[in-house]
Amino acid sequence: MEKDQKKKKLVFRLNTFILLLSLPLLFFGLDFFVFGQRISFDQHFHGGTAAKKTVDEKEFIKFHLSRLVRGEDRRKLDETGFACDTAVHSVHCVSTKPVRIDTGNMTVYIPSGSDVQNETSIRPYARQEDLPKPISPVRMILYGNNTDPPSCEFHHGLPAVVFSSGSTGNVFHEINDIIIPLYITTKQFGSRVLLVVEDYKPSFVAKYRAILSRLSYHEPINPATNATVHCFPSTVVGLKYHDNLALNASDIPGGYGMPAFRTFLRATFSLRYAHVSQVPRPRLVLLSRTGTRRFLNEDEMIDMIKDAGFQVLVVKRSKLASNIEKFSRLINSCSVLLGAHGAGLTNEIFLPTGAVMIQVELLGTEWASNTYYGDTARAMGVRYLRYRIDPDESSLVKLYGRNSSVVTDPGSVFIQRGLIPARIVFLDQQNVRINLARFRETIVEALSIVTDSFAR
Numbered sequence: 119m120e121k122d123q124k125k126k127k128l129v130f131r132l133n134t135f136i137l138l139l140s141l142p143l144l145f146f147g148l149d150f151f152v153f154g155q156r157i158s159f160d161q162h163f164h165g166g167t168a169a170k171k172t173v174d175e176k177e178f179i180k181f182h183l184s185r186l187v188r189g190e191d192r193r194k195l196d197e198t199g200f201a202c203d204t205a206v207h208s209v210h211c212v213s214t215k216p217v218r219i220d221t222g223n224m225t226v227y228i229p230s231g232s233d234v235q236n237e238t239s240i241r242p243y244a245r246q247e248d249l250p251k252p253i254s255p256v257r258m259i260l261y262g263n264n265t266d267p268p269s270c271e272f273h274h275g276l277p278a279v280v281f282s283s284g285s286t287g288n289v290f291h292e293i294n295d296i297i298i299p300l301y302i303t304t305k306q307f308g309s310r311v312l313l314v315v316e317d318y319k320p321s322f323v324a325k326y327r328a329i330l331s332r333l334s335y336h337e338p339i340n341p342a343t344n345a346t347v348h349c350f351p352s353t354v355v356g357l358k359y360h361d362n363l364a365l366n367a368s369d370i371p372g373g374y375g376m377p378a379f380r381t382f383l384r385a386t387f388s389l390r391y392a393h394v395s396q397v398p399r400p401r402l403v404l405l406s407r408t409g410t411r412r413f414l415n416e417d418e419m420i421d422m423i424k425d426a427g428f429q430v431l432v433v434k435r436s437k438l439a440s441n442i443e444k445f446s447r448l449i450n451s452c453s454v455l456l457g458a459h460g461a462g463l464t465n466e467i468f469l470p471t472g473a474v475m476i477q478v479e480l481l482g483t484e485w486a487s488n489t490y491y492g493d494t495a496r497a498m499g500v501r502y503l504r505y506r507i508d509p510d511e512s513s514l515v516k517l518y519g520r521n522s523s524v525v526t527d528p529g530s531v532f533i534q535r536g537l538i539p540a541r542i543v544f545l546d547q548q549n550v551r552i553n554l555a556r557f558r559e560t561i562v563e564a565l566s567i568v569t570d571s572f573a574r
């Protein structure tokens with residue numbers, strides 16, 4: 119125990135030293151190595167006096183806030199205490215100065231530091247291009263030194279992170295637009311932030327409680343039921359987004375890549391298997407869609423897959439939404455995830471490394487399949503197998519005729535009819551009757567990948 123403490127103190131001193139060394143190196147990722155992962159916040163402040171703790175804590179927070187902007191934005195933040203990062207998919211603003219947030223009308227008051235008043239407004243949600251979703255704006259007023267902001271009703275010692283819990287119940291959007299960006303934005307603070315969840319959806323907060331409570335020690339604030347003025351030492355409004363179900367360790371704030379996120383998920387949901395070779399026997403989970411993009415011969419598929427040597431679990435879509443804690447463990451206990459292109463495949467993030475993801479690519483879904491779920495699988499070290507259906511396996515043949523451009527040239531439908539009508543055809547009107555003989559080859563390949571992993 120005592121030895122442990124000495125060690126921590128040593129780490130603390132080293133850490134401070136490395137902090138000084140690494141300040142000019144912010145863009146090279148070293149900072150992350152020192153702060154983001156190896157050294158937790160508590161270790162960092164171990165053994166200091168109360169006054170020192172406060173100073174260090176302020177510096178700790180300021181340092182990590184500044185990692186959320188780069189280049190010109192960083193210079194602006196250093197100079198004025200306020201800057202926004204505007205990217206293709208997302209926008210977030212950082213204030214290192216004390217702010218007041220009136221949650222009644224989601225207005226953030228930030229001192230401008232001069233006699234000039236200015237204001238800006240953003241919708242704190244990633245994938246801005248998917249708006250208009252009903253995402254409420256947050257107004258930020260940079261008030262001049264000749265105006266008084268509303269007075270504080272609650273004082274908080276930690277930065278606020280303001281984001282919208284969105285509008286859909288779609289697991290892809292929940293994970294892609296909110297959970298991953300929230301992780302990217304807040305992980306570095308070591309749970310020492312307060313979440314202000316605009317458009318607060320109790321179902322979202324309940325579903326992702328395990329994740330939210332790991333990223334923040336505190337109960338999230340729901341502005342709709344807590345319309346008061348809250349004061350914070352600093353704030354981030356909006357979340358940093360990297361890419362489709364992706365994390366880029368070189369992007370802001372630096373150091374948060376897919377492996378770190380997967381480690382976080384395993385810890386959060388107590389996932390047992392890090393690697394597929396630990397899964398006791400070949401086990402395949404089939405995501406059974408019940409609305410659109412159904413497998414019309416699902417029972418025969420299941421028989422064939424069992425016959426090939428897998429234990430098969432079938433999960434109906436409605437079940438996906440319910441209990442993420444149980445469901446993540448179920449997915450993690452499987453060596454293969456199989457499904458038609460669709461949001462349910464987002465659950466691939468729970469697979470062990472070295473597992474296999476088989477995506478059935480329906481007509482017209484090739485690009486989306488690859489971009490949304492294929493790239494993610496590869497980034498996780500999960501083997502990605504695609505089963506591209508033949509036109510004759512698609513129900514669209516019956517609907518449009520074998521010679522229709524819908525069947526012979528799906529790409530042209532996107533160009534001629536536009537994105538939305540094309541999506542209706544390919545995503546909403548299409549089911550598939552799998553060619554069992556051909557599909558068996560993919561299943562056998564998956565089995566050999568999984569069994570090879572035992573041999574290693």
Ligand SMILES: *[C@@H]1O[C@H](CO)[C@@H](O)[C@H](O)[C@H]1NC(C)=O
Pocket residue numbers: 220222223225257268
């Ligand atoms: C927000 O509401 C408060 C209290 O109702 C009001 O004083 C303030 O002017 C409002 N701010 C904006 C920007 O509407």
Ligand SMILES: *[C@@H]1O[C@H](CO)[C@@H](O)[C@H](O)[C@H]1NC(C)=O
Pocket residue numbers: 231232233234263264
């Ligand atoms: C307000 O800011 C201006 C600079 O923009 C400064 O000249 C003035 O002295 C400041 N007033 C107060 C009361 O701080």
Ligand SMILES: *[C@@H]1O[C@H](CO)[C@@H](O)[C@H](O)[C@H]1NC(C)=O
Pocket residue numbers: 234236237238
């Ligand atoms: C006011 O804010 C806008 C962006 O919201 C910015 O372009 C402009 O430079 C700001 N003006 C001043 C005086 O800070």
Ligand SMILES: *[C@@H]1O[C@H](CO)[C@@H](O)[C@H](O)[C@H]1NC(C)=O
Pocket residue numbers: 272339343344346
């Ligand atoms: C509003 O939030 C504050 C601080 O987070 C809390 O103390 C207070 O009880 C909340 N009020 C309501 C009505 O939820």
Ligand SMILES: *[C@@H]1O[C@H](CO)[C@@H](O)[C@H](O)[C@H]1NC(C)=O
Pocket residue numbers: 361366367368369370
């Ligand atoms: C990751 O981020 C860096 C820095 O923003 C960028 O240069 C690089 O292209 C990104 N990588 C990918 C795969 O998007």
Ligand SMILES: *[C@@H]1O[C@H](CO)[C@@H](O)[C@H](O)[C@H]1NC(C)=O
Pocket residue numbers: 519520521
């Ligand atoms: C499709 O086109 C081919 C030749 O272009 C023709 O032989 C065939 O009868 C057509 N099939 C249908 C169902 O129209």
